[in-house]
Amino acid sequence: MKKVIITGANGFIGSSLTNYLSAKGIKVFAIVKNVHSNIGRLNKNKNIEIIYSGMDEILKLNELIPDRDIDVFYHFAWSGVSDSNRINYHSQTDNIKYTCHCVEASNNLGCKTFIFASSLWEYECYKTMSELEPVGLSSLYSSAKIAANFMARTLCNNLEINYMAAIITNIYGIGETSPRLINSTIRKLLNKEETQFTSSTQTYDFIYIDDAVKAFYYIGLKGVNNKSYYIGSAEPMPLKNFLNILKNCVDKEIELGIGKIAQKGIHLDYKMFDLNAVKVDTGFEPEISFETGINKTIEWLKNQKE
Template structure:
């Protein structure tokens, strides 16, 4: 297939591109290399992807209507994986405009281009944060998701609703994946796994909000990629051809336990600063992956113990 991947230089985007390239797909990567993330890390990921002959890269912002239209017209992608976004639940009022322009207006642009290009299937990244306040555990896709705790969560829920409209009105096949705390090699330096790992090795303190009692459903990146590729290969066939699926193990772990496991693998002690929970953070995330397994025959299975061991092994191998 010919697949367009937005956010190709990002953490998940990089791994998805690698997987698609390895199986012989032609991949068109799009990324604006936004300075809000680690630009050096993005560039390193990108340099590895560019070594593949069936990979082409375009430095471009999804909000750039003219350039994106020209790209779609020229490349004619059969399927699209949309991962480009401003990420993170902790946004400041000064960042609100950028979040909404990128995550909402930018996504509208992707939907419209997919409609015009008659793309066979659009798969986009949503988030476990959409579940918000008061959601029963484990989180089911059937739960009402109308009380987001962060602007980021609100933009991702908006994406799901916008995608449903395009699917209903125009027959565009769309799948949204609600991802649960993804971690692994080449991971985001602002998320707990990489942030804590580096701080502990450098003898710096780490902060545990919620006094370490908050629980997260950590999902290893290889499991996320496997789920995404299986979903990409199997567009929804309902009326409308639209679905939202959880991607997570359904095995939440407290942040205190997470630190314990990381200490064991690093052979070092963490200097921990306990703080109260932040208003934009859920107390617990836990995926019900029944629908994903029913749709694809796959359920994430890499335990946190296994995943952290792989992460530390990769980091100590000199590529972190």
């Protein structure tokens, strides 16, 4: 692997992958929305070339990038992951269109492999839609991910581009600023704020950011065409187990409030995933335990607070 393109390159996962690959001597064309975008997460590295392009102009990449020997196109950019656009069908249908445009751009640039950032939410959506209960608006995001995944694969297959979907479970660690579970819980515990959870018996999995980007690297390097790869620790367990490890890393005396909220929502059976596909096909194995990753994240958040 010598050259890659990464959309959403200034995001949490995208920036970490950009920094990791560039440090390995790989040329990274880092796609960032515009000159006003925050690129503070990106290292100053001669192997990183920032390309300013919104997703609505992604088909112009062949004008912005003269190279025609790109090895991998990583597609992370997505509007409405954790903000109000998550339930906006205009934004979500645009995401589908832009994903297809990214595949077309890959073809124009002579790219050999396309990797789509898939999500557990797609599988939760399948289960939600199989039941008779009313469907919440958040399924617009999940439905768009499913459509983009299938359409991108179809286009890649017909353009003779290798296609892989990387199923993101829960990635956490240094650099994350979103209000997702791990980040928000650690912040609350550090601030001595009350936390409340369900009985937390549902199965979960987490993977530290450094391990996650290595998984993406190995998938790009050795992944099998048309395969979906599970990105997690490969050791899922009840959420309450993870929460108790997290709590003990912050303060063993803290009361988490497990069971104070009614249990609702979809529970996935992780037996549906091939947890070891990345290891079997590429040789990658996670190295950072949940406890170690949480301690690293806690120290980073403490420094941010100071």
